[in-house]
Amino acid sequence: MTPNQSDRRDGSWLSPIIHLSSNWVSLTGVVIVTTATVFWLFLLPVTLRGTTESPYVGILAFLVLPAPFFAGLILIPLGIWLKRKREGRAGIYPPEFPPLTWHNAELRRLVYFVFFTTMVNLAIASQVSYSAVNYLDSVTFCGETCHTVMQPEYTAYQNSPHSRVECVKCHIGPGASWFVRSKLSGVGQVLAVTFHTYSTPIPTPVRSLRPARETCEACHWPQKYGEDRVLIINKFADDESNTLSKTVLLMKIGGGNRGIGIHGTHLGSGVLIRYAHADEGRQNIPWIEYNGPGGKTVYATPAAKPDGGGLPIRDMDCVDCHNRPTHAYELPERAVDRAIYAGQISPSLPFAKKRAVEIVKGSYSTREEAAQKIPAAFEKYYRDNYPAIWAQRRAEVTSAAQQVLAVYDRNIFPEMKVAWGTYPNNIGHTDFPGCFRCHDGNHVAKDGRSVTQDCNACHNLLAMDEANPKVLTDLGIVESKPPEQK
Ligand code: HEC
Ligand code: HEC
Ligand code: HEC
Numbered sequence: 069m070t071p072n073q074s075d076r077r078d079g080s081w082l083s084p085i086i087h088l089s090s091n092w093v094s095l096t097g098v099v100i101v102t103t104a105t106v107f108w109l110f111l112l113p114v115t116l117r118g119t120t121e122s123p124y125v126g127i128l129a130f131l132v133l134p135a136p137f138f139a140g141l142i143l144i145p146l147g148i149w150l151k152r153k154r155e156g157r158a159g160i161y162p163p164e165f166p167p168l169t170w171h172n173a174e175l176r177r178l179v180y181f182v183f184f185t186t187m188v189n190l191a192i193a194s195q196v197s198y199s200a201v202n203y204l205d206s207v208t209f210c211g212e213t214c215h216t217v218m219q220p221e222y223t224a225y226q227n228s229p230h231s232r233v234e235c236v237k238c239h240i241g242p243g244a245s246w247f248v249r250s251k252l253s254g255v256g257q258v259l260a261v262t263f264h265t266y267s268t269p270i271p272t273p274v275r276s277l278r279p280a281r282e283t284c285e286a287c288h289w290p291q292k293y294g295e296d297r298v299l300i301i302n303k304f305a306d307d308e309s310n311t312l313s314k315t316v317l318l319m320k321i322g323g324g325n326r327g328i329g330i331h332g333t334h335l336g337s338g339v340l341i342r343y344a345h346a347d348e349g350r351q352n353i354p355w356i357e358y359n360g361p362g363g364k365t366v367y368a369t370p371a372a373k374p375d376g377g378g379l380p381i382r383d384m385d386c387v388d389c390h391n392r393p394t395h396a397y398e399l400p401e402r403a404v405d406r407a408i409y410a411g412q413i414s415p416s417l418p419f420a421k422k423r424a425v426e427i428v429k430g431s432y433s434t435r436e437e438a439a440q441k442i443p444a445a446f447e448k449y450y451r452d453n454y455p456a457i458w459a460q461r462r463a464e465v466t467s468a469a470q471q472v473l474a475v476y477d478r479n480i481f482p483e484m485k486v487a488w489g490t491y492p493n494n495i496g497h498t499d500f501p502g503c504f505r506c507h508d509g510n511h512v513a514k515d516g517r518s519v520t521q522d523c524n525a526c527h528n529l530l531a532m533d534e535a536n537p538k539v540l541t542d543l544g545i546v547e548s549k550p551p552e553q554k
C-alpha cells in the first residue's frame with residue numbers, strides 16, 4: 069500500500085479544505101454559525117415545552133436566528149473559494165498536504181478555534197437566553213416595544229383591575245396548540261409593525277383570542293366569580309354646582325354553575341349559547357341558539373334567516389359581555405364623573421363638569437396639541453368668568469386642569485385613531501347596545517317567548533338618579549358626597 073492510498077482512506081481529501089478554511093471570511097462564518105446554533109439550542113427547549121407564552125420567543129427561534137445561521141453557512145465556502153483563487157493566482161497553493169492527524173497544525177488550529185467560540189457562546193447564551201425569554205414575556209415588552217401601536221391598549225390596561233395581570237395571561241394562555249397559533253399570528257404582527265401595515269384603530273374583537281373561559285377561569289374561580297352585588301353609579305349634573313346624584317342597582321350576577329343569575333344562565337353547567345353575527349364587531353346579532361338543561365331554543369329577529377343564514381357563528385363566553393375587562397376606555401361624561409368623584413377635579417369649581425366634558429370632547433390632532441390646549445382652555449374659563457376664584461384658588465384650578473388632561477390622555481390616541489367610543493363596551497345597555505344586542509325584546513322563539521328585557525331580570529333598580537337614595541342610608545352607606553362637599 070502506498071502512503072498516498074492510506075491517506076485517501078483516512079480522509080486526506082479534507083486536508084485541502086482544512087487548509088483553505090483558515091481565512092478571515094470562513095472563520096467569521098464559523099463564529100456566526102456556532103453562535104446561532106448555540107443560541108438556538110438554548111431557545112429550543114423553551115419553545116417546545118411552551119414554558120414561555122410569548123410568541124416573540126418563537127419569532128426569535130424560527131425567524132431571526134436562522135438568518136445569521138444561513139449567512140454564516142454561505143461565508144464558509146465563500147472564504148474557501150476566495151483563498152483557493154488567491155493562492156492559485158499567487159502560485160503558493162501547496163501541492164501536497166500533511167495527513168489529517170493531531171500533528172496537522174492547521175487542523176489543530178481549527179479545532180481549537182471552534183471549541184473556543186462554542187465555549188464563549190455557551191457562557192454568553194446561558195446568561196442571555198433566560199433573561200431574553202423572561203423579557204419577551206413581560207408586560208413592558210408587550211406594552212412598550214411597539215409603542216405607538218400598543219399605547220392605547222397599554223394605557224387603558226394600566227388603568228384597570230387587571231393592571232397586574234400580564235398581557236400573555238389573557239391573550240395567549242397556557243397550552244401547546246394556542247401557543248403555536250399565537251406564534252403564527254405573532255409573526256404576522258411583527259411584519260405588520262415593521263412595514264406599517266397594521267390598521268388604525270387595531271380592530272376588535274380579537275379573532276384569534278383563546279376561548280376566554282380557559283384564560284379567565286385560570287384566575288376567576290368558575291364556581292364563584294360573582295355573587296349578587298350592589299353597584300353604585302355616581303353622576304354630576306351640568307349645573308353650576310355640579311350636583312351629585314346616585315343610581316343604585318343590585319346586580320344579579322349569580323354564582324358560576326348554579327344555573328341562575330347573569331353568569332349561571334349563560335355559562336352554567338350544561339348551558340351553551342351560540343349566536344350568529346352580521347358584522348365583524350359582533351354588535352348585530354340576528355340569531356341565537358340556547359342549549360340548556362331544558363333543551364334547545366332558537367331566538368331570532370324577524371329578519372333573521374334559519375340557522376343564522378350562513379353568518380359566522382360563535383359560542384358565547386366571558387368576552388362577549390366582558391370585552392373590556394382591562395382595555396377599559398371610558399366615555400367623556402363617565403370619565404369626568406369619576407375624576408370629580410375621586411376628588412381630582414374639585415366639585416366646588418362652578419360648572420367644572422360641563423366645562424371639562426366640553427373640553428375633552430374637543431378635537432385635537434395630536435396628544436401634544438391636547439397637552440397644551442386642554443389645561444389652557446380649562447384655566448382660561450375660570451380666569452375669564454370667575455376672576456375671584458382664579459385669584460384665590462388658582463392651585464385648585466390648575467391641578468384640576470391637569471386632571472382634565474389626564475382624562476383625555478387615558479382615552480384618546482389620535483395616532484391610532486382611538487377616539488371616544490371607538491371600542492364599544494358590551495357590559496350594560498345605556499352607552500352601547502351591550503346586553504340589548506340580544507335582550508331587546510325583538511329576539512323571539514317559535515313559542516312566542518323572547519330573550520327577556522324585563523328590567524328586573526338582570527338587576528333590581530333600587531334608586532335612579534337620586535340625591536340621597538334611602539337604600540344607601542338603610543345599608544349604612546352614608547358617604548354620599550365627595551370629600552369637599554361634606
Ligand atoms: C384580563 C385579560 C387581558 C389582559 C391582561 C390584556 N388583554 Fe388585551 N384584550 C383582552 C380582551 C378580552 C380583548 C378584546 C377581545 C375581544 O373583544 O374579542 C383585548 C383586546 C386587545 C387588543 C385589540 C384591540 C382592542 O382594544 O380590542 C390589543 C391590541 C390588546 N388587547 C393588547 C394587549 C396588551 C398590549 C396587553 C398588556 C399590556 C393586554 N392586551 C392585556 C384581554 C386582556
Ligand atoms: C392572571 C389572573 C387573571 C386573569 C387571567 C383574569 N383576571 Fe379578571 N381579575 C383578576 C384579579 C386579581 C381581579 C381583581 C382586581 C381587584 O379586585 O382589584 C380581577 C377582576 C376582574 C373583574 C372585576 C372588575 C371589577 O370591576 O370589580 C372582572 C369583571 C374580571 N376580572 C374579568 C375577567 C375576564 C373576562 C378575564 C378573561 C378575559 C379575566 N378577568 C382574566 C385576575 C385575573
Ligand atoms: C352574559 C354576560 C356575562 C358573561 C357571559 C360573563 N359575565 Fe361576568 N359579569 C357580567 C355582569 C353584568 C357583571 C356585573 C358587572 C357590574 O356590576 O359592573 C359581571 C361581573 C363579573 C365579575 C365581578 C364579580 C364581582 O363579584 O365583583 C367577574 C370576576 C366576572 N364577571 C367574571 C366573569 C368570567 C370569568 C366570565 C366567563 C367565565 C364571565 N364573567 C362571563 C356579565 C357576564
Ligand code: HEC
Nearest residue numbers: 329330333343358365389495496503505506519520525526
Ligand atoms: C348573544 C346573546 C345574548 C347576550 C349578548 C346577552 N344575553 Fe342574556 N340571555 C341570552 C339568552 C339566549 C338567554 C336565555 C333565554 C332562555 O332561558 O331561554 C339569556 C338569559 C339571561 C338572563 C336570565 C333571564 C331570566 O329570565 O331569568 C339574564 C339575567 C341575562 N340573560 C342577563 C344578561 C346580561 C346582563 C347581559 C349583558 C351583560 C346579557 N344577558 C347578554 C342571550 C344573551
Ligand code: HEC
Nearest residue numbers: 301315495496497498503507520521522523525526527529
Ligand atoms: C339583560 C340584562 C338587563 C336588562 C334586561 C336591563 N338591564 Fe339595565 N343594566 C344591565 C347591566 C349589565 C347594566 C350595567 C352595569 C354596569 O354599569 O356595570 C345596567 C345598567 C342600567 C342602568 C344604569 C345606567 C348608568 O347610568 O350607568 C340603568 C338606569 C338601567 N340599567 C335601567 C334599566 C331599565 C330601566 C331596564 C328595563 C327596560 C333595564 N335596565 C333592563 C343589564 C340589564
